[in-house]
Amino acid sequence: MDLPAPLAWLVDEAGASPGPDRFLAELGSRLLADCLPLAGGALTLAVPHPIIARRTWLWRAETGAVIESLGFAGAPPSQAERDWLAGLGPVLEDTIGAAADKPVLAWAGMRPFNPAETGRLREAARFAAAPLAALAERAALSALLEAYLGRRSAARVKAGALTRGTGETIRAALLYADLRNFTALSEATQPTEMIAALDAWFDRVAGAIHAFGGEVLKFIGDGLLAIFPVTGSPAEACEAALRAIAAARAGMAHFDALREAQGLPQLPFGTALHLGDVLWGNIGAVDRLDFTAIGPAVNLVSRLEGLCRPLGRSVLISGAVAAETAQPLVPLGDHELRGIAAPCAVFTLPDA
Numbered sequence: 599m600d601l602p603a604p605l606a607w608l609v610d611e612a613g614a615s616p617g618p619d620r621f622l623a624e625l626g627s628r629l630l631a632d633c634l635p636l637a638g639g640a641l642t643l644a645v646p647h648p649i650i651a652r653r654t655w656l657w658r659a660e661t662g663a664v665i666e667s668l669g670f671a672g673a674p675p676s677q678a679e680r681d682w683l684a685g686l687g688p689v690l691e692d693t694i695g696a697a698a699d700k701p702v703l704a705w706a707g708m709r710p711f712n713p714a715e716t717g718r719l720r721e722a723a724r725f726a727a728a729p730l731a732a733l734a735e736r737a738a739l740s741a742l743l744e745a746y747l748g749r750r751s752a753a754r755v756k757a758g759a760l761t762r763g764t765g766e767t768i769r770a771a772l773l774y775a776d777l778r779n780f781t782a783l784s785e786a787t788q789p790t791e792m793i794a795a796l797d798a799w800f801d802r803v804a805g806a807i808h809a810f811g812g813e814v815l816k817f818i819g820d821g822l823l824a825i826f827p828v829t830g831s832p833a834e835a836c837e838a839a840l841r842a843i844a845a846a847r848a849g850m851a852h853f854d855a856l857r858e859a860q861g862l863p864q865l866p867f868g869t870a871l872h873l874g875d876v877l878w879g880n881i882g883a884v885d886r887l888d889f890t891a892i893g894p895a896v897n898l899v900s901r902l903e904g905l906c907r908p909l910g911r912s913v914l915i916s917g918a919v920a921a922e923t924a925q926p927l928v929p930l931g932d933h934e935l936r937g938i939a940a941p942c943a944v945f946t947l948p949d950a
Contacts (some may be wrong), residue, residue, distance in 0.1 A: 602718075604628040605725045612729035618643060619655045619664040621733055626657045626705075629722060634715055635708040637686035640679055643734050644699035645741040647671070653737070654679045658686070680704070690716060692723035694730050701730045748813040750827070751889040754879075765879015769828040770891075771839040771871060771919065772899040773812065775803050775846070776821035778866040778907070796820060799865055802849035810842040815890050823900070825876065825891060832873055836922040839871050843913060843947075868906030872899040873918040894938075901935040902942060909933075913950035917943030 601609065607628055615621035622641040630636050642654040652669040656679060667679050683689050686706035694701040703723050705711075711719065743752035777783075777799060784792050803822060804814045812826040826835040826842075846869070854864040874895025880887045902914050909930060920927050920943070927945040935942050 602632055604632050604722055608722065608725040608729060612726070613732045615729065615733060618653070618733050618737060619666065621729065622655050622657045623662060623664050625722070625726065626659060627662065629705075629719070630659055632718075634718060635711070636705055637708045638683055638706040640683050640702075640704045641730075642669075642679070642702040642704075643730075643737050644701075646738050647741040647745055650741065656682055690719055692720060694723060694727050701726075701734055703730070747889055748815065750813050751815070751878075755889060765877045765881075767875050767893075768825075768878050769832065769835075769873070769875050770895075771812075771826040771828070771832075771835040771873050772876065772891075772895055773807065773824040773826070773839050773842065773869065773871055774821065774899045774903045775824075775867055775869040776903055776906075778868060780820040783863065783865075795865060798853055799850070799867070802853060803846045803867075806842045806845035806849060809845060810838040812839065812842055816888075821903075823891070823896065825878075833922040836871070836873055836919045837925075839919075840915075840923060840925060843869055843871065847912070866912070868903050868912055868914070870899050870903035870906070870914045870916075871919050872902060872916040873922060874898065898935060898938055898942065901938055902944070905933060905935070905944065909944070909946075911946045911950050913947050915945040915947070917945070920945045 604625065608625070612621060612625065615624065618641055622639055626636055626639045636659050638659055639657045640654055641657075642652055644652050649671055650668050651671040654667040654669065655664050656667060657664045667682075680689065683704055683706045688707045688710045689704055690707070690711055691702060691704040694703055703726060705719055707715075740752065740756065743755055747755060777796075783795075787795070799820075800817065800822065804824075807814055807824045807826075810826070812824045814822050814824045816823045824842075826839045828835045850865065850867065857864060872895055874893070876891040876893045876895050878889075878891045880889055881892060882888045898916065902916060906912060906914055911930070914930075915927060920929075926948060928948055930944040930946055932941040933944050
């Protein structure tokens with residue numbers, strides 16, 4: 599049986615689409631070439647993620663461009679995507695399957711669709727069910743991997759970097775941050791309140807790291823380790839890490855003010871920054887791996903953060919980072935670090 603070109607593509611090739619955005623753009627362009635009067639389209643997938651509940655891709659026929667919109671967990675479904683589509687023309691929407699979390703495919707017309715065109719679009723939606731199921735499964739896996747590993751590490755795992763003991767040496771600015779007096783605070787705080795405080799702390803610090811191109815590799819109790827890979831010059835990575843520290847401190851200053859107004863103690867923290875080479879890859883047991891970074895530079899940045907309390911500073915910066923930044927820094931001299939052979943030149947920010 600000969601199928602129309604869009605349906606043949608859905609049967610034979612669509613399941614191999616690299617992502618939902620490409621799927622939507624390709625399907626839209628093929629339907630348009632098959633004389634359907636499309637002005638745009640939208641594809642919505644539910645994703646298992648602690649923050650993001652659904653992702654919507656919006657395709658504009660005139661330009662071929664695809665943009666993405668996020669729907670957040672706990673928030674009511676947004677009308678923004680539907681309004682965007684309706685702004686292009688009359689909308690025809692199909693849920694691919696009966697469940698509420700099934701993909702939704704919608705089209706905007708250059709004019710109202712006639713009954714024959716509506717039938718052809720609904721037939722395309724039925725043929726799209728199988729490739730969309732595969733795409734939705736891959737999108738769900740990507741969302742879970744990114745939530746637990748971070749975007750760069752997740753991409754490495756998806757690309758097949760699964761063998762224990764394998765990895766690559768990369769140069770990066772390393773950031774280590776840790777809450778102060780966490781043990782005493784947790785003893786005097788209800789577990790649910792402590793978890794909420796930890797989440798708020800991580801939101802502000804990790805949010806600042808991600809905003810400036812870094813990636814959190816690991817949450818360690820009440821601390822975290824992050825990297826800013828050197829993709830251009832080392833100075834760019836160091837400056838990005840310093841900007842992230844400034845944003846995290848500003849966010850926590852605001853949060854501490856809110857806690858004080860509620861009669862709660864502040865959440866002081868220390869942060870250290872270093873530049874060096876790390877081995878980034880799979881480490882662990884045969885049946886339980888962690889995709890993380892190890893090496894002398896990781897050891898140094900964690901030991902450097904341990905000097906924050908004795909030196910009375912909230913931010914400490916190694917000489918390797920100081921050599922790459924034009925920001926004004928205050929030298930604190932050379933210091934021995936536990937387990938590190940050579941003394942480390944230590945700097946801080948003027949207001950830290």
